[in-house]
Amino acid sequence: MPPETLFERITDFAARADPYPLYAELRDSGVARQADGSYLVGTYHEISALLHDPRVSSDPRSRAEPHEDPAATGLPPSFIGLDDPGHDRLRRMVMRPFGPPHSPHRIDELRGEIQRVAGELADALVAKDRFDLVDDFAFPLPVTVICRLLGVPEGDVPQMHTWADAVVAGLDFAPGEDPSPRQRAAREARQAMGLYLGELAEQRRRAPTGDMLSALVHEPGPDGALTRQELMVSAVLLLIAGHETTVNLITNGMLTLLRHPHEYDRLRDHPEEMPAAVEELLRYEPPVQLLPQRSPLADIEVAGVTVPRGAPLILVLAAGNRDPLRFPDPDRFDPRRPDNQHLGFGSGVHACFGAPLARVETHLALTTLLRRLGDLRLVEDSPEYRRSPVLRGPRHLHLEQHRR
Amino acid sequence: MHVVVDLNRCQGYAQCVFLAPRVFALHGEEALTYTPAVPRDQEERVREAVVACPVQAILAGERAGP
Numbered sequence: 079m080p081p082e083t084l085f086e087r088i089t090d091f092a093a094r095a096d097p098y099p100l101y102a103e104l105r106d107s108g109v110a111r112q113a114d115g116s117y118l119v120g121t122y123h124e125i126s127a128l129l130h131d132p133r134v135s136s137d138p139r140s141r142a143e144p145h146e147d148p149a150a151t152g153l154p155p156s157f158i159g160l161d162d163p164g165h166d167r168l169r170r171m172v173m174r175p176f177g178p179p180h181s182p183h184r185i186d187e188l189r190g191e192i193q194r195v196a197g198e199l200a201d202a203l204v205a206k207d208r209f210d211l212v213d214d215f216a217f218p219l220p221v222t223v224i225c226r227l228l229g230v231p232e233g234d235v236p237q238m239h240t241w242a243d244a245v246v247a248g249l250d251f252a253p254g255e256d257p258s259p260r261q262r263a264a265r266e267a268r269q270a271m272g273l274y275l276g277e278l279a280e281q282r283r284r285a286p287t288g289d290m291l292s293a294l295v296h297e298p299g300p301d302g303a304l305t306r307q308e309l310m311v312s313a314v315l316l317l318i319a320g321h322e323t324t325v326n327l328i329t330n331g332m333l334t335l336l337r338h339p340h341e342y343d344r345l346r347d348h349p350e351e352m353p354a355a356v357e358e359l360l361r362y363e364p365p366v367q368l369l370p371q372r373s374p375l376a377d378i379e380v381a382g383v384t385v386p387r388g389a390p391l392i393l394v395l396a397a398g399n400r401d402p403l404r405f406p407d408p409d410r411f412d413p414r415r416p417d418n419q420h421l422g423f424g425s426g427v428h429a430c431f432g433a434p435l436a437r438v439e440t441h442l443a444l445t446t447l448l449r450r451l452g453d454l455r456l457v458e459d460s461p462e463y464r465r466s467p468v469l470r471g472p473r474h475l476h477l478e479q480h481r482r
Numbered sequence: 483m484h485v486v487v488d489l490n491r492c493q494g495y496a497q498c499v500f501l502a503p504r505v506f507a508l509h510g511e512e513a514l515t516y517t518p519a520v521p522r523d524q525e526e527r528v529r530e531a532v533v534a535c536p537v538q539a540i541l542a543g544e545r546a547g548p
Binding site for chain 2: 182183185186353354357423425434438441
């Protein structure tokens with residue numbers, strides 16, 4: 079049966095290469111109730127207000143009909159699926175070894191390592207006539223960096239990679255297919271990864287090594303120490319989130335720059351403009367297209383429509399990012415766009431925890447690629463996409479290189 | 483380079499502190515402090531912070547103010 083509702087059409091794989099016309103349709107239709115009782119929001123100001131509204135819950139248990147029992151893993155929810163005050167407490171405890179106020183230098187001190195890994199990966203590409211940017215660069219960089227940050231030994235990185243793949247496959251939507259085998263495999267991978275990271279943290283408790291896991295178990299703040307289970311789910315969250323999203327940001331970034339050769343050349347010659355270009359990429363092709371997990375804690379009114387308590391409320395960040403009421407000429411990729419308060423990292427209390435790391439990684443990745451590589455050409459446009467409409471990006475990005 | 487932060491706009495996302503921790507600091511959970519006269523070796527990091535600020539509250543220039 080062909081997809082019928084707007085949400086089915088957005089999640090349909092046929093829309094993956096270019097969902098933006100559907101997002102325009104969504105903005106025009108206001109707050110769109112779907113046949114299954116969920117509500118879609120795609121306009122900037124409404125999304126922004128909802129992200130700051132304490133009546134909007136991120137906890138799957140707030141749904142009138144929970145679609146999956148979060149306790150099925152035997153683990154407590156991570157802070158991404160909790161509301162305040164539980165969310166605030168856990169996020170603050172995990173932030174303590176990651177960023178300000180307690181650890182303001184952690185990410186800055188990682189720059190040299192990120193640059194080294196990006197440089198090595200780029201070196202291996204310089205002599206190739208053809209390569210896959212995803213497998214050969216965009217995937218290995220973030221997984222190596224997040225493992226280094228947490229303190230996962232280099233030899234265990236491939237195992238992390240395998241588990242992360244299974245977890246992400248479990249988040250996928252594939253209409254018409256029974257998702258339960260994938261979801262079961264994802265639960266098992268999540269548990270295995272959690273047990274591994276919990277065990278690693280125990281080793282770090284005995285012998286700290288200066289990484290984030292060591293700091294998590296050794297320097298409890300005023301909130302006390304994380305329980306072993308809290309530590310496991312938080313470390314799994316950081317590993318998965320630090321892995322998948324940045325791959326897509328780097329890949330979408332190269333794809334977009336190659337589609338705009340004038341901007342590519344300009345950024346190669348003016349690398350100081352790359353940080354602003356990364357912000358524009360986060361607006362123009364955000365790696366997290368929509369937030370599917372929200373639901374109201376009370377009946378709330380959004381743009382004249384009442385969204386009932388417990389209804390699935392889906393915030394389409396990528397549609398808000400191209401709302402002409404907020405961004406002039408929104409479908410134009412403009413790396414020098416002023417006033418670029420995009421929704422690429424969300425906003426409000428759940429704003430992306432790893433945003434500063436993603437920014438630094440993508441900035442260094444793209445400047446390194448532009449500086450080191452020869453003239454590149456897309457082998458296919460559009461490339462083959464991953465299935466997920468949420469974490470959207472190419473599965474492979476085959477490039478041809480002509481040495482300069 | 484001089485820098486000014488509009489503390490009425492600042493919401494404590496602290497992206498500037500992550501990106502330029504020698505110029506910006508968090509005092510407690512939310513109060514931002516900063517060094518208005520930016521050392522030369524920190525200018526590039528401050529430019530990163532300016533564009534990354536989610537509420538666009540940072541103004542940097544050769545001379546701050548009107």
